[in-house]
Structure formats: C-alpha cells, structure tokens
Amino acid sequence: MRPGISKDYNHRKMISTETPPEMGLASGSTTPFFHEFLDVRRRKIAEIVMDYVVIFGISLVGIVTNSLVIVVYARQGFKESVAVSMTIISVWDLIKSIAGVMYNFSGIVSTWDPIAAESWLNISRFVFKYLICFSTYVTSVMAAYVAIERCLCVTIPLKVKWLMTPRVTLISCLVISVVVFGAFSVMFSMYDIVWTYNASLNGTVAIFRKSEFHSRNEGTLFAYYNLSGIIWPLASFLVILVATITIVVKLREESSKFQVRSESCSSSHQDGSSSHSKGQTQNSHSQHLLRRDRQVVKMLLVVITIYIASLTPRITHYLAKFIIHDFYFLRRRHYLFEFVVYWVMVADSTNGAVNFFIFYSMSSSFRSTFRAML
Numbered sequence: 001m002r003p004g005i006s007k008d009y010n011h012r013k014m015i016s017t018e019t020p021p022e023m024g025l026a027s028g029s030t031t032p033f034f035h036e037f038l039d040v041r042r043r044k045i046a047e048i049v050m051d052y053v054v055i056f057g058i059s060l061v062g063i064v065t066n067s068l069v070i071v072v073y074a075r076q077g078f079k080e081s082v083a084v085s086m087t088i089i090s091v092w093d094l095i096k097s098i099a100g101v102m103y104n105f106s107g108i109v110s111t112w113d114p115i116a117a118e119s120w121l122n123i124s125r126f127v128f129k130y131l132i133c134f135s136t137y138v139t140s141v142m143a144a145y146v147a148i149e150r151c152l153c154v155t156i157p158l159k160v161k162w163l164m165t166p167r168v169t170l171i172s173c174l175v176i177s178v179v180v181f182g183a184f185s186v187m188f189s190m191y192d193i194v195w196t197y198n199a200s201l202n203g204t205v206a207i208f209r210k211s212e213f214h215s216r217n218e219g220t221l222f223a224y225y226n227l228s229g230i231i232w233p234l235a236s237f238l239v240i241l242v243a244t245i246t247i248v249v250k251l252r253e254e255s256s257k258f259q260v261r262s263e264s265c266s267s268s269h270q271d272g273s274s275s276h277s278k279g280q281t282q283n284s285h286s287q288h289l290l291r292r293d294r295q296v297v298k299m300l301l302v303v304i305t306i307y308i309a310s311l312t313p314r315i316t317h318y319l320a321k322f323i324i325h326d327f328y329f330l331r332r333r334h335y336l337f338e339f340v341v342y343w344v345m346v347a348d349s350t351n352g353a354v355n356f357f358i359f360y361s362m363s364s365s366f367r368s369t370f371r372a373m374l
Contacts, residue, residue: 043335048107050342055349056104062097062353066090069356072370081169085146086355088173089139093352096135100349103128115203122207126191134184136314136348137232141180142173143307144236147243154250180232187225190214230318233311244304302358310351313344 069090073083103124110117149169152160191208198205214221317340326332359366 046339046342050346051104052107055100055342055345058346058349058353059097059100059104062093062349063101065353065356066094066097068370069359070094072359072366072373075369075373076365078166081149081164081166082146084166084169085142085149085173086359088170088177089142089146090355092135092139092142092177093355096132096139096348096352099128099131099135100345100352103132115198115201115205118198118201119206122205123193126208127188130184130187132345132348133229134181134187135352137184137228138177138180139352140233140236140307140311142176143303144239144243145172145176147240151243151246154247184225184228187221190221226318226321230315230322234315237307237311237315240304240307302362306351306354306358310347313340313347317341317344 070087073087073090076083078084078087106117106121106124109120149164153164190211191214192211193206194209195204195206197203210218320327320340324333327337328334331337360370361367
C-alpha cells in the first residue's frame with residue numbers, strides 16, 4: 001500500500017468504477033456475503049495494474065493519437081465528409097482519453113496530498129466515469145452513421161453524392177452528439193457534492209450523496225440507464241454490421257464486373273494495335289480498381305473487428321446484469337462484476353486510442369499529410 005493513503009483507499013477505488021458513490025463509501029472490508037473471486041492481496045495488485053498502468057497508459061496514448069488525427073484532418077482542410085466525421089469521432093475519443101487519465105489521477109495526487117486525493121477519487125468516480133461511458137455511446141452511434149453513409153455511397157452513389165457533403169456530415173454528427181450525450185446527461189443530476197470531515201484523514205473531503213431528484217426517480221433512472229446501456233451500443237453494432245456486409249457484397253459485385261470487362265478487352269487485341277492498346281489501358285484500370293476494392297474491404301474488416309471487440313464486453317456485461325441477479329455491485333458476484341467492469345473500461349479506452357494507427361496504415365493521403373508535418 002502506498003504511504004499516506006487511508007487504509008481502505010484501495011478497496012474503495014476498486015469498487016468505484018460503476019457503483020453509485022454512496023455504495024463505494026459505505027462498503028467495508030470483505031464479508032462472507034461476497035463470493036471471493038480473488039483474495040484481497042491479488043485484487044489490490046490487479047487494481048493497481050489495471051488503473052495506473054493499463055487504463056492510464058492507454059488513455060495517455062489516446063490523448064496523443066486523437067490529437068494527431070484532429071491536426072492531420074485539419075491540415076487537409078476537411079474536403080471530404082469522411083474527414084469531418086472521423087475528426088468529430090476523434091474529438092469524442094480525445095474527451096474519453098482525457099477522462100480516463102483524470103479518473104485515475106487520484107493515485108498520483110495521493111503521493112503528496114491524501115486528502116485531495118480522496119476528494120479527487122470521489123469526484124472522478126462520478127464525473128469522469130460517466131464521461132467515459134457516455135463518450136463511448138456517442139462514438140458508437142456516430143460510427144453507425146458513418147457506416148450508413150459509406151453504404152449509401154457504394155450502393156447508390158449517383159443519388160446520394162449531392163447529399164453527402166462535409167456540411168451535411170458536420171450537422172449530422174453534431175446532432176448525434178447532442179442527442180446521444182443529452183439523453184444520458186440526466187445521470188449527472190443523480191448526486192450532490194457535499195464536503196464532510198474525514199476522521200481517518202483528519203481533513204475535509206468531497207463526497208457524493210443522493211440528490212433529491214435521485215430519491216424521487218431512483219427506480220426509473222437506473223432502469224433507463226441500464227436499458228440504454230444495451231440499446232444504444234447494440235443498435236449501433238447491428239447497423240454497422242449490416243452496412244458493412246452490404247458494402248462487401250456490393251464491392252464484390254463490382255469486382256466481378258471489372259474482371260469480365262478486363263477479359264473482354266484483352267480478347268480484342270487481335271483486332272488491331274489500337275484495340276490492343278485500349279484493352280491494356282482498361283485492363284490496367286480494372287486491376288487498379290480491384291486493388292482499391294480489396295483495400296476498402298480490408299479496412300472495413302479491421303474497423304468492424306475492432307468495433308466488435310470493443311463493444312462485445314459492454315453489451316455482454318449489461319445483458320448479464322439483467323439475467324444474473326447476483327452479478328452486480330454489493331451482491332454475491334460483486335468482485336467478479338468489478339473485474340469485468342475493468343475489462344469493459346480497457347476495451348472502451350483501447351477503442352478510443354487506435355484510430356490514428358488505422359488511418360496511418362490504410363490511408364495514403366492521411367499518411368502523406370502526417371509525414372509532411374514532421
């Protein structure tokens with residue numbers, strides 16, 4: 001245990017990830033009621049590693065990578081709708097990454113001011129934890145919008161090309177941000193900040209208690225929050241999956257058409273040198289399109305794989321809460337539940353930090369712009 005930290009600091013940090021604040025403050029040491037998932041020493045070691053190494057480190061990387069994405073697309077001038085949507089997604093991922101760093105900053109603060117660290121811990125478990133969660137919901141819905149946009153551009157390009165402009169994309173992404181984040185912002189009114197004397201720290205610290213609004217609407221609020229935690233990511237996942245499958249099928253159809261045209265042009269070389277030259281030109285063009293199609297499919301597969309990997313833990317986690325009664329905080333599967341919550345946070349943080357690497361490896365224009373900035 002680090003010097004200067006109250007004796008139950010680590011335990012309260014461990015249970016604070018998704019539980020209402022007063023539950024974390026009210027909890028004591030392990031009781032026979034809880035099913036032991038790991039012993040106390042291993043749990044504390046796992047907590048320190050996950051909080052101050054894994055999640056903190058990924059969030060720091062996310063701050064750097066998302067800042068780079070925003071700068072690169074700004075340098076390109078937002079001439080394409082994809083650049084606009086990816087930039088706004090990166091802004092939300094940047095917010096998520098900053099919240100991830102701030103959420104775990106209490107451990108650093110505790111090395112010189114345990115009282116301030118205690119207040120930081122209690123505030124961050126409410127403000128920054130929710131901010132990470134709600135940012136994830138916004139980016140998942142925005143990713144579904146991007147999937148729909150690309151699907152329409154591939155299936156009916158002539159009919160929607162005039163509509164898919166950077167201005168329309170900007171307005172759509174801003175509306176999504178306001179609607180989705182606004183739908184969850186009511187959760188910030190669940191608790192009030194109060195300052196109280198802490199005898200073990202011999203100082204005044206900030207804690208949260210149920211607000212009057214929370215007391216009047218507790219059952220409705222938590223039902224809404226838990227249900228929304230399934231509906232938003234699950235609906236986004238299904239939309240992006242269907243859109244991606246449609247795009248892949250459409251690209252394969254176009255690839256087959258180009259192959260047929262290529263073979264037709266190649267067979268016409270015996271009609272004369274002019275026809276032969278024309279056939280070679282069309283064949284080269286078709287090969288270029290095939291390479292581009294394969295690259296697009298590859299990028300879509302990477303995006304959907306990362307999306308599935310990052311959202312599956314969250315969707316499974318929320319479904320399990322509804323199915324298994326004891327799988328929740330301060331119930332028999334308390335420690336197993338908080339262990340899963342950590343991996344949900346790792347998945348969310350990772351998803352918010354990898355965009356730069358995808359764009360750099362799969363977009364030649366992004367790569368060239370970034371290199372020109374060095």
